[in-house]
Amino acid sequence: MSSLLPEPTTKPPLELKMLINTIDPQSPYQSTAQEILRPLQDTADRVSKQVEEFAKALDKFVVNREPTDASLWEDALVLLDRYSKIAQTRTTTTAANDSDSQAQKVLLESDLWGLVRNLLYCNSPDTVNNAQIAQESRLAGLHRYSSNAELWGAFLDSDVVAQEYECILSWLQDRAADSSPPIHITLKALLEKSDRGDGVWSAGPIYTQTAIKQQKRTRALSQPLDPSTPNLTRSHTRKADRKPLVAQLDPDSRTRESAALQKEDEYYEQAAWRTCWEMLRRGQSAAEIQSWWAERREVWRYAVIRGCGPNTGEMANSPWLRILNLASNAEWSHRCHSLAHNPAIQDVYQKAVYGVLCGDAGASKAATHTIEDHLFAIFNALLIQRYQHYIQAYQHRLGNPGATVYSPQPPATAHIRQYAAKAQSDPATKDEVHTPHKLLELTVVSKDFDTFFLSMGRAASQVAYATDQGSHLMKENEDDVSEIARINAQDQDSVRMVVHLQLLLQALGFLESSYAEHEYEMENNIASYIGWLEREGKFSLLPLYASKLSNERIPRVLGAILINVTDRRERDLQVKLMKQYKIDVSEVAYGIFYLANFNTIQKLRNIEEIPTLPRITVPGATTSTAQLRVRPGLMTGEVSEEDEKAIRSVEWYRYVDAEHWGSAAWSVSILYKTFLMDGNFVALRQLLDRVSLSEMSLSAVGMNLNFADEEPPTDEDEDEDQEMDDDHIRPMSPSRKRKSPLHEHPLTRAGTDRGSLAYKSMVWRQLEQLVAAMDSLDVFQEIADNLEANRKNPTVVRSCKRDMKKALDDVRQTMQPLFDEEFMCRFQDDMEGVLLTALRNHYIPECILAYNSVLYCAGHYVSRVWLVECLELSQVVAQNAMLTNAFVAGGRMQELVRAFALDSRALLEATEQSGTRSKKIKTEKGNSDIWKVTWKQQGPIDLEALD
Known part of the structure; x- marks a missing residue:
């Protein structure tokens, strides 16, 4: 890849x-x-x-x-x-x-x-x-x-x-x-007390040797000093504590004679055994050890460390020479074991060396200070134990030629895990376990990966909610988790190691049982690392790690993050990477929407009663605008952060495929329904501008789904005179298109052809058309208010009239879909049917009353012929069962009758205009000279009388 x-x-x-x-x-x-x-x-x-x-x-x-x-x-x-x-x-x-x-x-x-x-x-x-x-x-x-x-x-x-x-x-x-520091640094304190000076040590216990020579000179002895010499224990003693000194200097003289060395020599002896321990602990080669002790004229110590046995060829410098020599000298192992437990030997490092040589971990305990020291003693003992088991099988084979198959001992996994658990609570190592990566080290050597990753996954959740970093990527976990796991879950290097090791072991089949039983907690480790990448701004890495999650988890994790990606190029890159890593982009897009609008979705699913819907109209204030008018500033203002997030979530549907287009249509419709129900007209305008069906469908499926079986209409060329002719009227009539069977809901239709996809978009399209009509009505009202406020300023009036003509054309165009007899009449289920019916019965009358107000206003400020359109509007409403039912069901029929009565009175009060040039009203029915009238201002209108 x-x-x-x-x-x-x-x-x-x-x-x-x-x-x-x-x-x-x-x-x-x-x-x-x-x-x-x-x-x-x-x-x-x-x-x-x-x-x-x-x-x-x-x-x-x-x-x-x-x-x-x-x-x-x-x-x-x-x-x-x-x-x-x-x-x-x-x-x-x-x-x-x-x-x-x-x-x-x-x-x-x-x-x-x-x-x-x-x-x-x-x-x-x-x-x-x-x-x-x-x-x-x-x-x-x-x-x-x-x-x-x-x-x-x-x-x-x-x-x-x-x-x-x-x-x-x-x-x-x-x-x-x-x-570890060099050995001479480790031994610095002991060497200073041994009073040997700098450089190469002097050989052996020189201070005790001097005392022995003095005794021999005093007693005129030419042969070795005998420990049983009379009165020797009185004169041959240490000055500090009067303990008897050894009479001979062989390595076991202190034990054999129950005597001591001079204090300086005891420090030297401690340093020597500590050196032997460090050499074994660091795995030094035989050549290095031999050179060290030869330089100090104590080669016998090298012989002890190497173990008694032949110095065979290719293994001569192996650190395991001490172990493999046990095959030919089992007695050496027994002797070392006895020395390791000899109470006469007080030096802990001497005992530890004998313990290492014979494989007795307990004998080395006093010399082990760190976790790795303990592990060294344990695994050394386990390896020797297994080797001795093999030696026994070999010896049995020599006496029984038919025994040719070897069965190894079972692994000591339980013993190792027992120590790993103990190390976490042992006061001697508890602090060390808290350092980064130590817990992982114990896990690796004990192979307890399932427990470790599960514990880390649970800790990741608790840390995320405690620090409020990454909590959007996982559910809260209340299971008991060790403090050490929580500390590691907060260290980003540890989290990175955990993730990459977990993914590797999962691929090799080591974690099947844990994933089968605790997949979510295990994946929390990956989600935690993804959260860190998000905070560090490494968005280009997110799809790679998200692809390692389960198919159910991917949309939730990416959805929670990508909702905040607003740059178009960054979104394109994320989609490209998701496709590269075989991530279903459509599922992620729905995940983004679902997470951003979870409460909204639940609200619609559990709605029991449709609330009172807000109006978009208010009563007119003056005689010339006595009709209802659109509420000032209806769709202007700043959207809330929550609404911005909701709108941003559906912008990702531009990347879905045709198979998932129905999900996009359903999601956008959810937002339209919610905003309409809440009267959130500012958010509706943003949704209309940023998530238009035509643009989204072109981007997603390569087709403009505003049109199903027809090509988009082309604007007819009009000459300038026709465009500016105030009296040019195109009569309105509802669009007549081929309808699908009423029993089929748009989202249930199969297929990815243009017609099927457009049909799936029907509810989206109709809700968008409804909001587009509101938007154009709002724009017209803003212009009308501006003109009304500046009636005495000819310059502003001329500019406003030009704007009003354009706005009027937009209003007439956006209102046309609302006259369709099947507008908002297709329901997926009874719940959607109740909601869409309530929205239709409320907002359709609102829009028509506002539209009538627009025509009424245009009859005052643009051309008297728009009053004729008011009368045609009354005919359309009367002849359209859907519109009539909406007014009746919404209880708005009285307002409609009053509005049309105002239209009629305004038309009757108009008189013919005088002038040198009179324009003819152009209609499809020819000239209508009877409508050549001028506006004549009358007194106040008695609205009550018109009811």
């Missing part, structure tokens, strides 16, 4: 730019501010680049394959390699002045990706299959002369779990080597 992700940007965050710009350029603090903010900017750039690099890597990972597909596993390992390299890049570019905790956090992330990669390799189908083959063949290939290296290799090949433990142990050793 080709990537459309943008290149990383390096623009500074707006808040940084604003802070810098507020400082006076001449101020000496200008450069200081730059120096302070530059590291923050560098960190932001590195994080931003890392985020985009992760997205690019994920974009290239194709997941539509079975979890058993070998190519999927190969690509997964490649993906993890990329993640690791991206993290390593950030590690190498971490600024020198970044905090140590931040540097450690970045390093741990890099290391964790490598660990996950190696552990997945151990669990790959190929590795598991090879292990099964090895279990049936490798043991049979061994004999009594097989080397320790051959035994070790056969053991690892036959035991996948042992491969995992060896991998984790190696990782822990590398971590200690990379993240």
